[in-house]
Amino acid sequence: MMYMCLGDQNFGVGENDRRYLGDVIMINPEGEDLAEGEAVPVCHMTGGHDVSCDDEDEDTYAVPSDIPFVENKGDENEVISAVRENDCLLLQQLAQKNVDFNSLCHCQWVPCTIRVQRGDFSRQLQMTGYAAIHVAVIHASIKTIKCLLTGGADINLRDSNRRSPLQLAAAVDRLKVVRLLIDKGDCDNTFLMAVFLLLTFHYEDLVRTLVESGADVNLPDIKGTTPLSFAVGHMYPSSNFGTDLTIIRILLDAGCDVDKSNPAGASALMLAAGLKLVPVIHMLLSAGANINKMDNAGHNAFHTAVAGQRNLSAMQTLMWNGAATHTSNKKGETPLDKALQFGSISILRLLLSADAAPHRHDIMTAPRIVQLRNYLPEFDAWLRQEMHEPRSLRRICHVSDMAVISSVFRSGLFKDRVAIVTGGGTGIGQAIALELLYLGCNVTIASRKVDRLEKAAKDMNSRLAKHLNAPLPKLNTFLNATFVQKKRNTVEVHGRLDFLVNNAGGQFLSPAANITLKGWSAVIDTNLTGTFLCCREAYTQYMKENGGTIINIIADMFKGFPLMSHTGAARAGVDNLTKSLAIEWADSGVRVNAVAPGSSIYSDTAAANYGSDDIFSFIKSRVPAKRYGTVEEISAAVCFLLSPAAAFISGETVFVDGGGKLYQNMLDIPDHQRSKAYTWENDVKEQESSGNCGPQSKL
Numbered sequence: 001m002m003y004m005c006l007g008d009q010n011f012g013v014g015e016n017d018r019r020y021l022g023d024v025i026m027i028n029p030e031g032e033d034l035a036e037g038e039a040v041p042v043c044h045m046t047g048g049h050d051v052s053c054d055d056e057d058e059d060t061y062a063v064p065s066d067i068p069f070v071e072n073k074g075d076e077n078e079v080i081s082a083v084r085e086n087d088c089l090l091l092q093q094l095a096q097k098n099v100d101f102n103s104l105c106h107c108q109w110v111p112c113t114i115r116v117q118r119g120d121f122s123r124q125l126q127m128t129g130y131a132a133i134h135v136a137v138i139h140a141s142i143k144t145i146k147c148l149l150t151g152g153a154d155i156n157l158r159d160s161n162r163r164s165p166l167q168l169a170a171a172v173d174r175l176k177v178v179r180l181l182i183d184k185g186d187c188d189n190t191f192l193m194a195v196f197l198l199l200t201f202h203y204e205d206l207v208r209t210l211v212e213s214g215a216d217v218n219l220p221d222i223k224g225t226t227p228l229s230f231a232v233g234h235m236y237p238s239s240n241f242g243t244d245l246t247i248i249r250i251l252l253d254a255g256c257d258v259d260k261s262n263p264a265g266a267s268a269l270m271l272a273a274g275l276k277l278v279p280v281i282h283m284l285l286s287a288g289a290n291i292n293k294m295d296n297a298g299h300n301a302f303h304t305a306v307a308g309q310r311n312l313s314a315m316q317t318l319m320w321n322g323a324a325t326h327t328s329n330k331k332g333e334t335p336l337d338k339a340l341q342f343g344s345i346s347i348l349r350l351l352l353s354a355d356a357a358p359h360r361h362d363i364m365t366a367p368r369i370v371q372l373r374n375y376l377p378e379f380d381a382w383l384r385q386e387m388h389e390p391r392s393l394r395r396i397c398h399v400s401d402m403a404v405i406s407s408v409f410r411s412g413l414f415k416d417r418v419a420i421v422t423g424g425g426t427g428i429g430q431a432i433a434l435e436l437l438y439l440g441c442n443v444t445i446a447s448r449k450v451d452r453l454e455k456a457a458k459d460m461n462s463r464l465a466k467h468l469n470a471p472l473p474k475l476n477t478f479l480n481a482t483f484v485q486k487k488r489n490t491v492e493v494h495g496r497l498d499f500l501v502n503n504a505g506g507q508f509l510s511p512a513a514n515i516t517l518k519g520w521s522a523v524i525d526t527n528l529t530g531t532f533l534c535c536r537e538a539y540t541q542y543m544k545e546n547g548g549t550i551i552n553i554i555a556d557m558f559k560g561f562p563l564m565s566h567t568g569a570a571r572a573g574v575d576n577l578t579k580s581l582a583i584e585w586a587d588s589g590v591r592v593n594a595v596a597p598g599s600s601i602y603s604d605t606a607a608a609n610y611g612s613d614d615i616f617s618f619i620k621s622r623v624p625a626k627r628y629g630t631v632e633e634i635s636a637a638v639c640f641l642l643s644p645a646a647a648f649i650s651g652e653t654v655f656v657d658g659g660g661k662l663y664q665n666m667l668d669i670p671d672h673q674r675s676k677a678y679t680w681e682n683d684v685k686e687q688e689s690s691g692n693c694g695p696q697s698k699l
């Protein structure tokens with residue numbers, strides 16, 4: 001099988017990539033890593049040729065002189081020879097004689113390579129099996145090309161590498177020829193070609209113009225490749241930023257069918273998963289891509305990510321978004337089977353942590369795993385433990401299910417006090433509300449969903465009745481139409497407000513680049529503005545005159561919060577607000593503190609917010625304690641800070657995170673070469689290339 005070389009980057013093409021990429025692959029400028037079986041160039045022309053044709057006048061004879069000629073004169077036909085000579089007269093005569101302008105040269109081909117340099121780009125092009133039109137778009141003048149087309153040359157004719165004239169013209173950077181061919185409008189799926197041009201030369205305007213003029217953005221090429229999968233298939237794994245993502249955005253906005261498959265049944269999401277394009281995966285999922293769509297062989301995107309190996313970040317992203325992690329392909333193989341074949345410890349860890357390995361019986365004895373166990377005693381010990389430890393998150397959740405209630409604090413500690421716990425109907429907030437009630441406090445829980453609040457209140461009351469050997473404190477629920485309204489109501493009901501626990505909050509996972517203004521505002525309003533309003537009302541309505549204690553639940557965003565930038569910003573705001581209020585309101589006897597749970601406090605509702613438990617299993621591996629935190633552990637810290645034992649603590653943030661903040665960041669950064677070192681040598685070179693106009697500020 002021949003592979004077509006269009007670009008300048010190296011995908012490290014594996015079997016899996018080939019299946020999806022068809023006959024299009026990238027190679028690096030040195031031409032390394034060519035696919036196995038590819039023709040070896042015997043004539044290798046190199047050189048820094050700037051072949052831009054911007055000064056080419058279409059009616060002149062101008063042909064970029066520095067494009068190396070395709071060196072193959074074997075048995076080229078007379079049409080090709082005329083093209084090489086730019087002999088329009090001869091071409092006209094041949095046309096009159098009805099000579100076929102479209103015959104491919106089938107001779108003893110000597111494949112040869114043209115290497116073209118344009119700015120930082122370098123690409124090479126292997127020529128085999130071409131016709132006059134292919135030679136023309138590389139070597140001939142515009143006039144000759146027009147002659148050829150008038151004489152019947154097919155504008156869409158593919159060379160034996162299936163390249164169209166338009167692709168070739170683009171590959172050697174003959175911009176005027178590109179424009180001529182596009183203007184002719186006959187090119188096969190011009191839109192797909194335009195996407196190629198955008199990828200290669202950043203011709204964004206061209207794509208936008210075509211979209212505006214109603215191009216069919218879903219039209220596949222003759223091999224069934226759609227513009228979207230073409231774009232995704234040509235991206236480089238570190239394409240986190242910049243134009244590459246712009247392309248996907250343009251295509252999606254233009255109405256590309258996000259799930260359209262190629263003939264192998266593969267969707268753009270599968271390609272992105274196989275190529276480790278995490279930001280692209282996010283974009284496609286946000287655009288509604290079917291995460292569990294299968295190709296003809298029964299693989300879904302998760303299979304593809306596993307098959308791509310070293311694709312942990314892609315696998316994690318898919319897992320967090322609810323991908324099925326243990327379905328079988330048509331051969332009956334699951335992702336775990338692949339991991340066992342590869343003997344990949346990291347993939348195995350990931351699958352086990354996510355309970356994606358139901359066929360455990362064969363893990364210990366899989367040949368590659370046996371080898372690894374023999375070589376790596378630590379791995380062997382870890383695996384043995386994994387095999388014997390119950391791992392289901394559900395089971396962990398049941399442990400924390402608060403069927404019983406207890407507290408390390410003395411009973412009656414908060415007797416007759418009054419608290420508001422926002423978000424008190426679920427997870428952490430419910431645990432705080434329950435412990436406060438258990439310690440004698442009257443509590444109002446508030447949130448958005450009235451049915452949830454009422455169910456929670458009923459449940460909490462019945463549990464308290466079983467476990468509290470004292471009169472039940474009051475438990476109210478309040479549906480917060482606005483935070484302000486909620487506070488008024490509570491103050492009226494109990495006549496006092498000793499404690500405010502701002503626990504309500506949340507967010508959704510998303511790369512920052514994809515967060516809409518509405519989404520950003522929703523998270524900032526809920527977590528930062530909502531907390532501020534609650535604090536303000538508690539203070540102005542009651543605590544200013546009577547004192548009180550406020551606890552703000554934030555999050556461990558102190559190393560940044562990648563994929564949760566909105567909440568990171570909001571919670572950092574609350575962290576600072578806590579300090580400001582602690583000082584401003586100190587003279588009213590108000591203490592204000594924050595509690596920062598690590599990102600590992602499991603509750604059903606928290607997990608449901610992310611569509612699955614996977615995010616929590618992943619996080620566990622990044623917590624020094626190597627376990628989930630419990631809602632009781634957060635509640636205990638809150639009760640301590642509310643208690644007199646913390647009377648001298650204000651403006652503080654207490655981390656309850658198993659040491660997580662000292663350990664790893666949640667996001668692995670893919671390998672990349674986008675960080676350019678500053679050295680004096682580079683600095684001098686840069687000055688020289690910019691015309692040496694003296695020292696320039698870098699700011």
Ligand SMILES: CCCCCCC/C=C/C(=O)SCCNC(=O)CCNC(=O)[C@H](O)C(C)(C)COP(=O)(O)OP(=O)(O)OC[C@H]1O[C@@H](n2cnc3c(N)ncnc32)[C@H](O)[C@@H]1OP(=O)(O)O
Nearest residue numbers: 505506507508516518519522523526562563599606609666
């Ligand atoms: C590396 C990762 C580490 C992860 C660590 C995890 C640690 C943290 C754990 C926790 O915090 S657990 C607590 C989880 N619980 C919650 O998050 C509570 C529920 N959450 C929400 O209700 C929402 O997330 C909310 C946005 C905070 C509040 O939503 P609100 O009701 O005010 O607005 P909506 O009408 O629902 O949405 C408005 C707007 O926001 C955008 N948006 C909302 N959800 C998503 C989403 N899942 N994906 C993308 N965008 C979303 C969207 O623009 C919405 O507008 P419309 O499009 O609906 O018009």
Ligand SMILES: NC(=O)C1=CN([C@@H]2O[C@H](COP(=O)(O)OP(=O)(O)OC[C@H]3O[C@@H](n4cnc5c(N)ncnc54)[C@H](OP(=O)(O)O)[C@@H]3O)[C@@H](O)[C@H]2O)C=CC1
Nearest residue numbers: 423426427428447448449504505506555599600601605606
């Ligand atoms: N679990 C964890 O690992 C971590 C949690 N946190 C934070 O701890 C707090 C509690 O989370 P957790 O218990 O785990 O998750 P939950 O999803 O169970 O809790 C979120 C609560 O907030 C309420 N809520 C959300 N938005 C609003 C709103 N706009 N107005 C009023 N109430 C709202 C929800 O109720 P309703 O839907 O009825 O409105 C729900 O009761 C949250 O702020 C969370 O972000 C921080 C770090 C880690």
